[in-house]
Amino acid sequence: MYDFADQKRIVYIAFAIILLISSAVAPVAVFYPLKVIFITPAATAVGTSFVSLITGGLGLALIAAGFFALALLENRMKRYLAAGLLFAVGILGVLLSLSDYYYVTPDGFTYNGPFSISSQSYQWEDFEKIEERIGTQDNIRSVQSIALYFKNGDIIEMSSGKIFEMSGTLISNIKEAGGSHERINLEE
Structure with missing residues (x-):
């Protein structure tokens, strides 16, 4: 037993x-x-x-x-x-x-990164620019990473996840608020 x-x-x-x-x-x-x-x-x-x-x-x-x-x-x-x-x-x-x-809202972008307890919210006017870094993998050109630059000096760089699906929304909102968009070829 x-x-x-x-x-x-x-x-x-x-x-x-x-x-x-x-x-x-x-x-x-x-x-x-x-x-x-x-x-x-x-x-x-x-x-x-x-x-x-x-x-x-x-x-x-x-x-x-x-x-x-x-x-x-x-x-x-x-x-x-x-x-x-x-x-x-x-x-x-x-x-x-x-x-x-x-996440993205109509008012801005909120980010709480890895190993961080508190989130940071940015209005669209806070963005200086967004960079799409283009590379080739298996003979296919695609966006390898996205970098977000802010007027206060913060930089957020992401190379995986839903950020690629959000990129169109991010680019249009940042450009509409006066920021810029750049595409950078990594192989050149």
Whole structure:
């Protein structure tokens, strides 16, 4: 017959396995939709960086490791110390993943980058210029990255994500507000 301690270990291992499997899909299937739901309804497009998906997945994997520590470590002090540390770092990873986003509204652009807690909102008049950096990959010319330059000296450069889908909206709004648009060929 199993005793209560064995039943707890089975539950911890079950949670750990569920979280470990979820760490591969939850950042895309859960975290991104949560961002879209809770960001202002005025947002015409919402994006997140690739780093956000990695930190979210690693965060869930670390929480799963915390459950494994609770189930497998025999020494009570080591068990709770290891689990507590893994839970804390894992929760931090999930929170950093959830706080990594950018979006476009009719009034401007809001950016909360990777490993940042607070967001920065920019009005269209705050933009100096937008650069599209064009490169060739597999004999196909395409935009490799987009750089946003602001009048206050800030620069945001992104090379993946929904920013490419937003680029047309960004370019038209920035040009309409007096900013400029440049296309730079990287191979020349």
